[in-house]
Amino acid sequence: MIELKNLTKDYGTTLAVNNLTLDVAAGEIYGFIGPNGAGKTTTIRMMGGIIEPTDGSIIIAGIDLKKDPVAAKKIIGFVPDRPFLYEKLTGMEFLIFIADLYNVEAQYLLCRSEELLKQFALWEWADEIIEAYSHGMKQRLIIAAALLHDPKVMVIDEPMVGLDPQAVRMVKDILKGLAAQNVTIFVSTHTLSLAEDLCDRIGVIHKGTLLAQGTVAELNLAAKTGEARLEEVFLTLVREA
Amino acid sequence: MRDNVLTLLRPRLLSAGNGLRSGTQKNRWTRLILFSFIGLVFWIGAFLIFYRVLTYFQSVQDFGDVLAMKLLSMMIITFFTLLLFSSIINSLSHLYLSRDLPLLHSLPVAIKDIFFSRWLGSAFDSSWMVVAFSLPVFLSYGLVYKAGVVFYLIALCAIVCLCLMASAVSSLIVVLGAAMLPAGKIRTLFVILGVLLALLLILVLRMIRPEQLVNPDSFASVVLYLNSMQALNLPYLPTTWITDAVRLALKSEWNNSLLNLALSASCVFSLIFINGMVADAIYFRGFSRAQTTAKRLFSPVKFRGYSWEGLLNFLSRPAKAFAIKEIRSFFRDSTQWPQLFLICALIVVYLYNFSVLPLDRSPIKTVYLQNVFSFLNVGLAAFVLSAIAARFVFPAVSMEGEAFWIIQSAPVSMKTFLWIKFFLYSIPLLILSEILIVASNFLLGVTPFMMFLSVLTIFFLVPAVVALAVGLGACYPDFKSENPALSVTSFGGVLFMLLSFGLIALVIILEAGPVYKIFMARMHGYAFSWIQILWFIFSFTFALFLCVFAVLYPMRLGEINLLKR
Numbered sequence: 001m002i003e004l005k006n007l008t009k010d011y012g013t014t015l016a017v018n019n020l021t022l023d024v025a026a027g028e029i030y031g032f033i034g035p036n037g038a039g040k041t042t043t044i045r046m047m048g049g050i051i052e053p054t055d056g057s058i059i060i061a062g063i064d065l066k067k068d069p070v071a072a073k074k075i076i077g078f079v080p081d082r083p084f085l086y087e088k089l090t091g092m093e094f095l096i097f098i099a100d101l102y103n104v105e106a107q108y109l110l111c112r113s114e115e116l117l118k119q120f121a122l123w124e125w126a127d128e129i130i131e132a133y134s135h136g137m138k139q140r141l142i143i144a145a146a147l148l149h150d151p152k153v154m155v156i157d158e159p160m161v162g163l164d165p166q167a168v169r170m171v172k173d174i175l176k177g178l179a180a181q182n183v184t185i186f187v188s189t190h191t192l193s194l195a196e197d198l199c200d201r202i203g204v205i206h207k208g209t210l211l212a213q214g215t216v217a218e219l220n221l222a223a224k225t226g227e228a229r230l231e232e233v234f235l236t237l238v239r240e241a
Numbered sequence: 242m243r244d245n246v247l248t249l250l251r252p253r254l255l256s257a258g259n260g261l262r263s264g265t266q267k268n269r270w271t272r273l274i275l276f277s278f279i280g281l282v283f284w285i286g287a288f289l290i291f292y293r294v295l296t297y298f299q300s301v302q303d304f305g306d307v308l309a310m311k312l313l314s315m316m317i318i319t320f321f322t323l324l325l326f327s328s329i330i331n332s333l334s335h336l337y338l339s340r341d342l343p344l345l346h347s348l349p350v351a352i353k354d355i356f357f358s359r360w361l362g363s364a365f366d367s368s369w370m371v372v373a374f375s376l377p378v379f380l381s382y383g384l385v386y387k388a389g390v391v392f393y394l395i396a397l398c399a400i401v402c403l404c405l406m407a408s409a410v411s412s413l414i415v416v417l418g419a420a421m422l423p424a425g426k427i428r429t430l431f432v433i434l435g436v437l438l439a440l441l442l443i444l445v446l447r448m449i450r451p452e453q454l455v456n457p458d459s460f461a462s463v464v465l466y467l468n469s470m471q472a473l474n475l476p477y478l479p480t481t482w483i484t485d486a487v488r489l490a491l492k493s494e495w496n497n498s499l500l501n502l503a504l505s506a507s508c509v510f511s512l513i514f515i516n517g518m519v520a521d522a523i524y525f526r527g528f529s530r531a532q533t534t535a536k537r538l539f540s541p542v543k544f545r546g547y548s549w550e551g552l553l554n555f556l557s558r559p560a561k562a563f564a565i566k567e568i569r570s571f572f573r574d575s576t577q578w579p580q581l582f583l584i585c586a587l588i589v590v591y592l593y594n595f596s597v598l599p600l601d602r603s604p605i606k607t608v609y610l611q612n613v614f615s616f617l618n619v620g621l622a623a624f625v626l627s628a629i630a631a632r633f634v635f636p637a638v639s640m641e642g643e644a645f646w647i648i649q650s651a652p653v654s655m656k657t658f659l660w661i662k663f664f665l666y667s668i669p670l671l672i673l674s675e676i677l678i679v680a681s682n683f684l685l686g687v688t689p690f691m692m693f694l695s696v697l698t699i700f701f702l703v704p705a706v707v708a709l710a711v712g713l714g715a716c717y718p719d720f721k722s723e724n725p726a727l728s729v730t731s732f733g734g735v736l737f738m739l740l741s742f743g744l745i746a747l748v749i750i751l752e753a754g755p756v757y758k759i760f761m762a763r764m765h766g767y768a769f770s771w772i773q774i775l776w777f778i779f780s781f782t783f784a785l786f787l788c789v790f791a792v793l794y795p796m797r798l799g800e801i802n803l804l805k806r
Contacts, residue, residue: 050649052805073652080650084643086566088573093565100562101651129573 001026001153001184002047007056009042009208016042018208020056024186024201026152029179031199032188033230035238039208040188041081044157047186048078060153074102077151081158081188083138085130091117091141092126095148102149109148116144120170135162143171147178154178156187160194172198196230204237211237245350249358252341272732279735280373288377295385309382314484316378320371320400321407321480326438327367328411330579333430335363336412336524337419337531346528356520360412367411368404375400379487386491395490395498399483402505406479409512416519419527435579439586479508559653563661570640580632587625588677595684612760615687619695620749622677623702626670627741631729634666634710635737638799639718639725655803659796663704663711671703690763694756701784702748705791706741712795713737716802744791751784 002024009017017039024030034040045051047058049069058065063072086094095113098104104112117123120140130138139162146154154175160168175185175198189195195202196216203213212222216230223236294312298305336342336359345355379396382388418430482504489498553561571577595618638659641648648658678695687695717733719725728734755777762769769777 045646048646048650050646070652070654073650076650078646078650080646082643084646086570086644086647088570089566093569097562097566098647098651100558101653103558103652 001028001061002030002186003057003059004043004047005057005059007043007046007058008054009039009046009051010054015208017046017053017205020205020208020210022203022210022213024184026184027179027182028201029175029185029187029199031195031202032186032205033190033192033195033202033234034188034205038205040205041157042208043205044155044186044188045080047155048076048080049073050078050080074149075152077146077149077154079142079146079154079156079159081161083135083142083162085138085141087131088129090127090129091122091133094130094141095145098145098148104149112148113144116147119174120144121167136164136167139163140167143174147174152183154183154185154187156185158189159187160189160191168194192230192234202230204234206238245354246358246361249345249350249354250361253362268732275732275735275739279739283374284377287374288381291378291381292384295381299385309385310488313382313488314481316375317403317480317484317487320375321403321483322441324368324371324404324407325411326434328363328408329415329430329434331363331367332360332408332412332415333419335359335366336415337528342528346525352525353517353521356524357517360408360516363412364405364408367408372400372404382487382491388491389493391495392487392490395502396487398502399486399505402502402509403480403483405509406483406505406512409509409516412516413512413519416516416524416527419531420523422530435582438579439582443586443590479505482508559657560661560664563658564665567637567662567665577633584629588673591625591677592680592684595681612687612691615682615685615691615695616749616753616756618681618685619678619698619702620745622674622681622699623706623745623749624742625677626674626699626703627706627738627745629670629673630666630706630710630741631734631738634670634707635714635734636725636728637662637666637711638714638803639720639722639728642720642722642725645718645720649806656800659711659715659800659803663708663796666711667704667707670707671700674699674703688763690759691756694752698748698752698784701788702745705744705788708792709741709744709795710737712797712799713740715799716795718803744787747787748784751780751787755780 002022004020004022007017007020008015020039020043022030032040032043042051046053047060047065049065049072053066058072060072061075063075065072086097089097092113095117096109099106099109099113114123117126120143122137122140122144125133125137130141133141139159143156143159146156156175159171159175163171172194175187179185179200187195187199201214202216202219204211204219212219214222216233217227219230219233219237220226220228223233223240225233225236228236295309298308298312301308336356339359342359345358348355376397379393379400383392383396386392415430422430482501486498486501486505489495489501550561550565553564556564648655675696678699679692682692682695713733713736714728717728717731717736719728719731722728729738758769758773759777
């Protein structure tokens with residue numbers, strides 16, 4: 001469902017992502033972990049169509065993001081790491097705006113947005129201007145907006161930042177539920193316990209290069225760490241890189 | 242205290258330095274040359290105009306000196322009014338709305354230190370331009386009155402006192418206003434200010450009544466007028482002290498001049514002292530209230546379940562979504578309001594002035610004058626349009642701010658995004674400009690040909706200017722700016738103004754020759770040669786080509802630049 005082929009991003013002074021190749025199957029949750037500045041957000045932003053790769057390609061459900069970005073974006077639900085929104089719109093107005101851009105059917109939109117707002121505990125705030133929302137509420141609203149058009153692929157950067165434990169549990173359940181419905185999820189995170197708990201496979205990136213990928217057991221094998229927890233595996237892989 | 246204030250100012254100074262160093266060396270030089278050139282042109286222009294006017298005044302027997310001093314006094318009052326309004330807006334942003342304020346208030350520094358560091362920043366931002374452009378005025382006064390070096394020193398001190406005075410009064414108004422207004426309504430100050438500014442502008446411009454200058458009957462009362470002017474100065478008004486300090490320095494009456502300067506300086510220090518006391522007592526309370534969620538000034542308007550959004554149903558879904566988002570964000574941002582009120586006031590004054598032009602009493606033939614005015618009116622309306630576009634359209638792309646990721650990740654091409662912006666701004670601006678042109682032409686009573694030509698020229702110029710603004714706004718966006726509206730003073734904004742003025746001037750020049758010939762032929766009843774007809778066709782076609790080019794090329798450049806980000 002997701003194919004990254006020789007993906008490279010060179011900012012001129014920094015090679016943020018170096019020849020990254022990976023693929024994620026339909027219904028799979030793929031965790032993307034790495035130290036700060038490893039290239040996670042750059043990769044995610046390229047997958048969301050926010051920045052252009054210097055080289056390589058991104059294929060989403062068979063659509064080349066470079067050749068047909070509009071078609072590819074229609075099936076992606078993108079959640080950035082920082083919840084910047086149109087502060088002067090209300091939560092509901094923002095969802096309608098997103099629905100219009102993604103061409104969500106008008107009748108479906110109303111019940112779907114109500115369902116999502118209730119699910120993310122934002123229903124009572126639906127008619128308040130986003131300016132008034134807390135960081136966590138904005139983050140929840142972004143996730144709700146990304147789900148509005150029933151995407152086939154979710155690309156999420158640090159989904160749990162700013163969320164309270166209740167919301168963290170809720171998001172985890174939602175992501176698992178989506179995967180069960182064959183939605184592909186590509187998630188970057190610093191929370192290793194989350195990756196361990198949630199993801200089917202995990203990729204470790206460091207200095208723009210993919211060091212290893214696989215299940216936690218496969219990563220243990222690659223790092224020669226026996227049956228250690230992901231934290232130990234991660235630290236070993238990064239230290240030895 | 243002084244150390245803390247300086248430390249608090251350091252991030253601003255360092256950021257300014259880093260900002261100057263950012264970009265490639267070529268970019269830095271281009272920016273520096275462009276800004277220096279524009280500044281110099283304005284500076285020399287202001288100097289030449291004032292020097293010419295003052296030299297002329299000197300040649301008027303008996304009244305020359307009175308007129309020059311009256312001009313000085315009027316100018317200082319104008320500077321003070323401008324400074325007052327600009328300082329109120331700046332103080333509000335610096336003291337209550339800036340993004341870095343929560344960080345500052347979390348630091349272990351006295352509230353007074355935070356207040357003064359912000360106040361100094363605000364005073365600088367609102368005053369530097371007035372100081373810079375008052376210098377050629379004082380230089381021309383100095384040269385005409387053959388004043389010595391001491392005059393320039395006194396004038397400089399006086400203008401600095403004026404700026405600090407205006408800034409101190411403004412911050413007092415803002416701090417008191419913020420403490421009094423209900424929490425969440427602090428931004429209402431912008432709206433109140435906008436209404437006040439608009440009313441004041443209409444009042445002042447109408448009180449000057451420039452149309453009287455072409456009315457010979459009014460000259461009989463000049464002596465009385467001059468007498469009343471001399472009696473206008475109020476001795477207890479701080480601006481009078483400033484004016485007197487400069488006026489007496491011009492005449493080398495040093496003792497009185499220095500006394501007035503001392504009065505002004507003591508007024509400044511007293512105001513700063515009062516500001517300190519007030520800030521200590523209530524600034525934090527106001528700041529704390531400003532952290533509350535901003536409340537909407539007006540509730541959504543619905544009529545029998547229908548809202549205004551239904552009016553946009555003719556647009557495609559993404560276009561309608563963008564249009565609604567843009568309109569809502571715009572009108573819910575109260576910082577936009579003062580400018581909106583100001584534009585409304587300017588339009589009222591603009592049209593009213595046409596209605597009172599005493600063309601029939603001027604010594605030049607009325608029909609000729611009407612049509613010359615009508616043609617000039619096209620240029621003037623286009624320049625007004627440029628200014629509006631610079632303020633509202635150029636920052637339109639930057640206004641997306643940090644939320645620009647939504648556009649980038651949405652299934653809408655960058656081209657569509659830019660063209661939607663283009664149409665969103667083109668339509669209201671086209672309607673506004675055409676109303677201005679038709680109404681002013683109607684008031685002038687121009688010929689049908691001039692009416693047709695003006696309407697057509699504006700019809701093509703508006704999209705060109707809007708596309709230039711959207712395109713260049715996309716070429717030079719600033720998504721991280723706290724106030725994208727200020728991007729008009731950036732390199733891209735200045736470039737837009739220059740190109741836009743250039744385009745309008747070119748179109749007007751291309752049309753001027755043929756229009757003159759056609760007009761004269763109509764008046765004197767002669768026919769055109771085929772060379773003239775070819776010239777007309779070439780001029781009008783080239784003007785049209787320029788407008789079309791100005792629509793397509795900047796939009797393409799903007800799209801390419803946004804895709805590269």
